[in-house]
Amino acid sequence: MSKESGLNGTVTLEQSRLAGTMQEIERRFELTDAYAQRDSLGFVTVSRKDAVPLITHMRDYLGFTHLVLVTAVDVMERGILRLVYLLHNHGLCADIGIQVEIPRGDNPVTVSRSGDADGSEESRAGTRPGHDGDTLFAPGLASTAGVSKPAYTEMDSIHHLWAQAATYQREMKEMYGVHFPGSPRIDDEFALEGWKDIPPMRRDFDTLAYSERTFFPRPGRETHDPVEYMKQNMYPDEPTPPSA
Amino acid sequence: MYEVDTTIEPDIIDPAKLRNGEERIDLDSEKFVKIWQGPNHPGVTGNMSLELILNGDTVVGCKTHVGYLHRGFEKLMERRRYIQNFPLVCRICVPEPDFNEYLYAAAVEELAGIQIPERAKWLRALTLEMARLASFLMWMGGQAGSFGMGTIGQWTVTHRDYVLDLFEELSGGRIYHMYIIPGGVRADMPVGYAERVEEVLAKVEKLLAEIDLIMFNNSVFKARSKGLGVIPREIIDQFGITGPNARAAGIARDIRKDDPYLVYDKLDFSIVTGEQSDAYTRARVRWLETQQSVDLIRQILAKMPKEGEIHTMLPNVLHWKIPAGQTYLRAECTRGEYGYFVVADGTGYPRRVCVRGPSYTHAVALLERLAVGTNISDVAGLMVSLHTYPPEVER
Numbered sequence: 001m002s003k004e005s006g007l008n009g010t011v012t013l014e015q016s017r018l019a020g021t022m023q024e025i026e027r028r029f030e031l032t033d034a035y036a037q038r039d040s041l042g043f044v045t046v047s048r049k050d051a052v053p054l055i056t057h058m059r060d061y062l063g064f065t066h067l068v069l070v071t072a073v074d075v076m077e078r079g080i081l082r083l084v085y086l087l088h089n090h091g092l093c094a095d096i097g098i099q100v101e102i103p104r105g106d107n108p109v110t111v112s113r114s115g116d117a118d119g120s121e122e123s124r125a126g127t128r129p130g131h132d133g134d135t136l137f138a139p140g141l142a143s144t145a146g147v148s149k150p151a152y153t154e155m156d157s158i159h160h161l162w163a164q165a166a167t168y169q170r171e172m173k174e175m176y177g178v179h180f181p182g183s184p185r186i187d188d189e190f191a192l193e194g195w196k197d198i199p200p201m202r203r204d205f206d207t208l209a210y211s212e213r214t215f216f217p218r219p220g221r222e223t224h225d226p227v228e229y230m231k232q233n234m235y236p237d238e239p240t241p242p243s244a
Numbered sequence: 245m246y247e248v249d250t251t252i253e254p255d256i257i258d259p260a261k262l263r264n265g266e267e268r269i270d271l272d273s274e275k276f277v278k279i280w281q282g283p284n285h286p287g288v289t290g291n292m293s294l295e296l297i298l299n300g301d302t303v304v305g306c307k308t309h310v311g312y313l314h315r316g317f318e319k320l321m322e323r324r325r326y327i328q329n330f331p332l333v334c335r336i337c338v339p340e341p342d343f344n345e346y347l348y349a350a351a352v353e354e355l356a357g358i359q360i361p362e363r364a365k366w367l368r369a370l371t372l373e374m375a376r377l378a379s380f381l382m383w384m385g386g387q388a389g390s391f392g393m394g395t396i397g398q399w400t401v402t403h404r405d406y407v408l409d410l411f412e413e414l415s416g417g418r419i420y421h422m423y424i425i426p427g428g429v430r431a432d433m434p435v436g437y438a439e440r441v442e443e444v445l446a447k448v449e450k451l452l453a454e455i456d457l458i459m460f461n462n463s464v465f466k467a468r469s470k471g472l473g474v475i476p477r478e479i480i481d482q483f484g485i486t487g488p489n490a491r492a493a494g495i496a497r498d499i500r501k502d503d504p505y506l507v508y509d510k511l512d513f514s515i516v517t518g519e520q521s522d523a524y525t526r527a528r529v530r531w532l533e534t535q536q537s538v539d540l541i542r543q544i545l546a547k548m549p550k551e552g553e554i555h556t557m558l559p560n561v562l563h564w565k566i567p568a569g570q571t572y573l574r575a576e577c578t579r580g581e582y583g584y585f586v587v588a589d590g591t592g593y594p595r596r597v598c599v600r601g602p603s604y605t606h607a608v609a610l611l612e613r614l615a616v617g618t619n620i621s622d623v624a625g626l627m628v629s630l631h632t633y634p635p636e637v638e639r
Contacts, residue, residue, distance in 0.1 A: 038571070066484060068574075069598060163609045200316070207323065
């Protein structure tokens with residue numbers, strides 16, 4: 001329990017009410033990081049192969065029976081997606097977030113079954129949605145001819161442990177492009193319908209650019225640079241600030 | 245007049261045969277019909293839809309479809325400064341926007357190491373309980389209406405409006421209050437506010453007594469809600485069920501009691517539970533919790549420090565940089581556990597904000613399970629009895 005990430009913890013793991021649990025986890029699993037955010041909340045990081053066994057052990061033997069949420073954090077600069085499984089122990093009134101770092105992989109992009117949507121560079125780079133109705137997701141557009149098999153970055157499913165996990169996993173496939181083989185209805189659309197772009201919760205999905213190319217511009221919705229706009233309307237005679 | 249061919253026998257499938265695989269759902273067999281309930285349907289809470297497979301008038305298959313209200317809140321928050329997200333978060337939830345305000349503010353405060361004044365804690369608790377009261381009143385009208393008692397809905401909506409009047413006086417906003425901000429709250433109570441709150445509480449108490457007589461002693465309501473949508477105790481954790489849906493099954497869990505936040509450890513209350521775990525019991529638990537909210541608001545007003553700061557002095561909000569870290573905070577809203585998972589990366593923008601709404605499981609996995617075997621006329625009542633709210637699912 002010497003591992004401390006030094007992020008923002010206000011107490012050490014030894015001081016927290018999770019001390020006993022952490023000792024048990026460390027005895028059985030190899031943790032790459034462990035720290036306490038506060039007395040009742042800790043985070044551990046494990047490898048993908050240890051993740052589901054650890055989650056199962058915590059549920060079945062350590063009393064962490066409540067799956068609070070499953071989500072992902074896109075750490076684009078390190079080329080990883082950090083999956084977070086937050087488990088709660090009702091007896092301890094404490095939570096542990098199990099973090100798993102998986103390769104981010106290339107952004108899944110749309111490609112038509114007969115090749116590129118239109119063969120353009122934009123389409124190959126995934127920066128523009130295809131307009132061909134018959135499309136599927138494929139990673140990085142490795143092949144420009146014929147059908148590319150979908151090959152998302154993958155994580156093991158936990159739908160057998162909690163019923164609602166399948167919903168979280170469906171959402172993460174749609175929003176982050178993480179596939180959970182075997183998870184029920186994993187290929188069903190979740191909140192988006194007919195989506196043809198990179199998974200929108202990835203950091204490099206540009207919401208403004210998407211809106212500008214997807215929706216018809218309406219009058220009265222011009223975007224102004226705040227510094228320029230305020231200068232023009234409020235103090236036109238003053239020099240432009242250095243940051244502008 | 246239509247002539248009825250009495251020689252045709254209805255082709256009703258035994259649900260047991262579907263479960264054990266002797267029969268399967270084949271839409272071409274003409275034994276089943278698929279209908280969509282929602283996204284625009286008076287029996288659906290919010291904008292979501294249920295894809296129902298019927299045999300006769302019994303539901304044999306159900307899939308929840310969301311996405312009609314997806315506004316990408318979590319993505320938007322990653323591209324806005326911490327303070328710019330403050331007027332955004334409340335819009336995730338119409339009935340109880342204050343929980344979003346509180347949890348977002350509390351997460352930022354924890355990550356930044358900000359302490360808030362004592363009086364601000366009491367004012368926050370006051371608004372959270374008032375939000376619970378307004379939400380319960382809104383729900384009660386929906387539940388009564390789904391079983392054909394529309395008049396009760398008119399009464400409760402009126403009384404919810406009285407609570408919204410109080411919010412308007414306190415914050416300037418009726419639905420979205422933007423009252424709880426990082427560092428404390430935005431304004432103190434106006435002069436005479438406590439007295440006006442008491443007037444509304446007295447009206448609500450009188451209404452609750454009438455609802456007890458007219459709704460809970462109504463034979464139609466009893467006949468339709470008792471035995472409907474029973475949640476077995478053993479699936480509570482398996483489906484992540486929280487709030488009144490779990491408490492009606494006898495699970496005595498309430499975050500306000502188990503892990504008190506704000507000033508709940510200074511308030512006197514007990515966890516309301518039921519036993520039968522059906523729609524009637526859930527309604528009863530919520531009715532009792534509405535009374536509890538009235539009592540808690542009175543306690544808060546009585547015990548609150550009469551004077552003191554309501555906001556901590558903070559640096560220029562446009563230049564905040566929150567230290568790297570991550571946290572999860574939860575609170576007990578009327579539907580169950582509401583939570584915010586916030587990740588900061590040391591910049592002026594959050595790296596990730598994930599909103600955990602109780603409807604995420606109640607409206608999807610749980611509803612899909614409970615709807616099977618239900619009569620089509622009871623699906624609306626079942627859905628409202630789970631107090632589902634789609635924007636929590638889609639964010």
